[in-house]
Amino acid sequence: MVNEKDERILMDSKEDINEKLKVMLLALGIGILFNYFFIWDSIGISGVIFNAVVIGGAIWTIYPKSNINKKLSWIFLIPIAFLSLTYCIYNNEVLRYINTILIPLLIVSYVIVIRYENIKDINLYFLEMIFSRIFYLSFALTPKFFDAIKAMINSRKSPKENSTKKNILKGLLISVPLLFVIVGLLTSADMMFKYYVENIGNIFLNLNIWSFIGHTIIIMTVTLYMFGFLWSFKYEEKKYKHIEESKASVNWEPVTIITILFVICIVYLLFSIIQFSYLYGGGTSALPKGFSHSEYARKGFFELILVTLINFTILLLSMKLCNKSNVKINKIANISYSLLIIFTFNMLFSANYKMNLYEKAFGYTRLRIFVHVFMLLLGVLLIIVLIGIWNKKIHILKCAVIASSIIYIALNFMNVDKIIARNNIARYNETKKIDIGYIETLSYDAAPEVIKLLDVDDVRIRSEIEEYIKYEKSLIKNSNDHWYEFNYYKKDFLTLKVSH
Incomplete structure (x- = not known):
């Protein structure tokens, strides 16, 4: 009897080289995008784009073995869309942390549902599938990435290989002296071109080797994981029906x-x-x-x-x-x-x-x-x-x-933070009690209400809020300098007016 591991090996051997290359390049693209969007940068509209790329890439990988019209899939796709959108609107740290955990779970759930036709409902085994896919299968299949590279190298070996390599080498040897002559003439013809040619070495001199290594490790880690995740959907899911047929062995009167x-x-x-x-x-x-x-x-x-x-x-x-x-x-x-x-x-x-x-x-x-x-x-x-x-x-x-x-x-x-600020300010108007320290820990989402404290009679409160707004403005200006970090309430915070 063929076990599950042998079935995977058999399936991998039958898979087309171009299909393996497609999944490898897609995983690499997601790894590069992850590094570009999220390392040392705030999540803004980048969250929407990244999640859309992952879902789109997963659908592309499993096509035509997918059914995006499955009604059950909307239970997961709609929350993914709305929760991703919150990254470019709101800034509540607690909800952001929860969403960072929840959205991947929803994405995995969505892909599982559209990939496997026998999954028509939500049950305990379905939940088991989600966590198994995230914490076990995706990691277990990462070595397949290197197996795919090896398979591609072996597939390209042919009698004409040595001849092709010789021709490429010959072309390179002929082109090198030609390049020296052509580049010399062009630098004499254009001063700006000469300037950039002479300073091209600065790119490598200014390169931070440790930063480069760090980014490379992040990209490769995400790439390997995403390859394992995407490749896991190449296999059929056969255990589902057997689990469903089992009934509870315990019956209470x-x-x-x-x-x-x-x-x-x-x-x-x-x-x-x-x-x-x-x-x-x-x-x-x-x-x-x-x-x-x-x-x-x-x-x-x-x-x-x-x-x-x-x-x-x-x-x-x-x-x-x-x-x-x-x-x-x-x-x-x-x-x-x-x-x-x-x-x-x-x-x-x-x-x-x-x-x-x-x-x-x-x-x-x-x-x-x-x-x-x-x-x-x-x-x-x-x-x-x-x-x-x-x-x-x-x-x-x-x-x-x-x-x-x-x-x-x-x-x-x-907008939880805005509600908190509004209610605490209303309470202050009645009791003259307010915890300014806590108000200042709220996110930028509360700014439309917090600015109302600039109109209170208490000079100390007005002064603290003015300093708080000026300080937070400087933080935003110094940190949010990329288009993909766009966030509505951060942008709105910069428009707040304070006295000088």
């Missing part, structure tokens, strides 16, 4: 699960009654003695989020492992799942309420805004699960991926 959920729901019911009695309706006077709303929010928020995540895990495991043979008991189990979701909604609402109290007391930060969005995502996912409980036609995982993508894209485009 519905009565056991219903009992567990019933006990948990009783506790959550008591918790909800207490919540409504003093948190939502009672006001500050209803809190236990010695507690302020801000202290209460700070002490309970993260615990509620943790409980929500535990509930979500219990819910998914129960639905996955529950024995569904008994229809009547299964309906009771569905009711139990629904009750757990309702109580979990109350916890999310409570956690959001606590966070609002905390923000009013201590101000707004990125983490607190992100937490609000995360709670919104959990709420949407719970709704999807609730619908999926009663409608088995709903594919919960696929809907969850789509919902998560929409919310995350919205987070990228809502």
